[in-house]
Amino acid sequence: MLTGHQIALISRGLAYMMVSALLLYLINNYLVYWQDLPGTFNLMSHYGVAGLEKLNLPLDDTQITQGWIQFTSYLTILVLSFAYALKTKTRSLLQDSIRFSALAAYIIRLSFWSVLLVGFIDMVISFLRVENFLGFWVGEHLEQQLGRPIFRGTYVHYPLIFMSAILAIRFRSISFPWLAVMVVLAEFLIVITRFVFSYEQAYMGDIVRFWYAALFLFASASTLVEEGHVRVDVIYAGFSRRTKAWVDSIGCVILGIPICWVILMHGMGGRGNSINNPLLSFEVSQSGYGMYVNYLMAGFLVVFAVSMMIQFVSYLLFNIAELNNASSDPDRPSYQQLITSGKPG
Secondary structure (H helix, E strand, O other): OOOHHHHHHHHHHHHHHHHHHHHHHHHHHHHHHOOOOOHHHHHHHHHOOOOOOOOOOOOOHHHHHHHHHHHHHHHHHHHHHHHHHHHOOOOOHHHHHHHHHHHHHHHHHHHHHHHHHHHHHHHHHHHHHHOOOHHHHHOHHHHHHHOOHHHHHHHHHHHHHHHHHHHHHHOOOOOHHHHHHHHHHHHHHHHHHHHOOOOOOHHHHHHHHHHHHHHHHHHHHHHHHOOOOOOOOOOHHHOOHHHHHHHHHHHHHHHHHHHHHHHHHHHHOOOOOOOHHHHHHOOOOOOOOOOOOHHHHHHHHHHHHHHHHHHHHHHHHHHHHHHHOOOOOOOOOOHHHHHHHOOOO
């Protein structure tokens, strides 16, 4: 029978491997579909192992070498992740729970600043373009280039996302109610301009949808920390903390984490899948001179799945710590108190 310390050590190792596998999946997706590297799946298919059908067009020597480098690198990182958990065995489950929650929070802050900056700047560009003011400010050549989705995405959106990564480090508190207020103001502007000035353009509706989608998908992980998700039950509230920990642990393992993997694998399992296809093609709406952010809205699902999965891992470690804790002290911190304080109780 495993001791509490052994259970904690195995749990930490599996948690680090899970988060590493998640990040490796995203990296592999980028290398395969953006950089045209073969990837581990095509490498295995090339040899026909694990029951996979052989490729119609076998990999050449260069691709085989690249595939083995990818496979070896991924496997090494997974092993090192577990080894790190073994090496840092003095760390508690609660400390790692805080660490993973902080990572999820950073991803949310980065995404928050990204939609704020990209939405505002792209709306301004679209306004200037539809009113024929853009050429005056940037010149005819750059005006034409900004009308190309791939150019605007690469040279406007991506730098703003990079800037957002820096802002997410500097500003550690974000307020989703403010994003809700901005959605309301944007919608209010549409009403005023439509019914008072008889003016409406496609980009005005695009910014509302862009921010509205971000508001709901990005706030999910934060809401999990604050216990804000609706629990459809009538008996959970009466459970003891230990029983709640069992229920929450089973929910994370059976429902939460697998659903996040399903979203990622269904949306990013191929070049033409529902997430990869818009991102690769810099998909835009068909509404004429609207905003060029449709492809980013497909990426919202990635942010949702990644942040929620990391938060579920954090939540799972906390609940395993609850199950390992023989103390019945009612004053020990809840998950919300633990993450908010940043100090294990």
